[in-house]
Amino acid sequence: MPVPGKRSSAYAEAAAWLGRIGAMAVVMVLPAVLGRRLDTWLGTCFLAPIGIIIGVTYGFVYLLAITGVFRRPPESKEKNNGPPPENME
Numbered sequence: 001m002p003v004p005g006k007r008s009s010a011y012a013e014a015a016a017w018l019g020r021i022g023a024m025a026v027v028m029v030l031p032a033v034l035g036r037r038l039d040t041w042l043g044t045c046f047l048a049p050i051g052i053i054i055g056v057t058y059g060f061v062y063l064l065a066i067t068g069v070f071r072r073p074p075e076s077k078e079k080n081n082g083p084p085p086e087n088m089e
Contacts, residue, residue, distance in 0.1 A: 020066050023062075024059050024062050024063055024066070025059075027055065027058055027059050027062055028055040028056060028058070028059035029055060030055065031051035031052070031054045031055035031058070032048060032051040032052045032055050033051070034051055035047035035048040035049070035050055035051025035052070036048040036051070
């Protein structure tokens with residue numbers, strides 16, 4: 001994780017993103033490979049497609065998570081705990 005206020009080099013950021021992308025590839029492919037192995041071992045034909053669906057779904061969620069889609073925007077310092085005050089004349 002980057003330290004706030006400290007700038008990292010471009011190579012360090014590229015290496016971090018390369019690691020994230022590699023992890024996403026493993027997350028997407030591993031369930032399909034395991035499903036195929038189980039299909040061969042059990043003599044079935046439905047576990048590989050289920051593994052593909054699970055892998056692609058989890059990979060997409062992981063992609064959204066690492067890009068920051070699920071992060072909440074920072075709260076403002078002023079908290080608005082109710083309706084604005086009425087104009088008192």
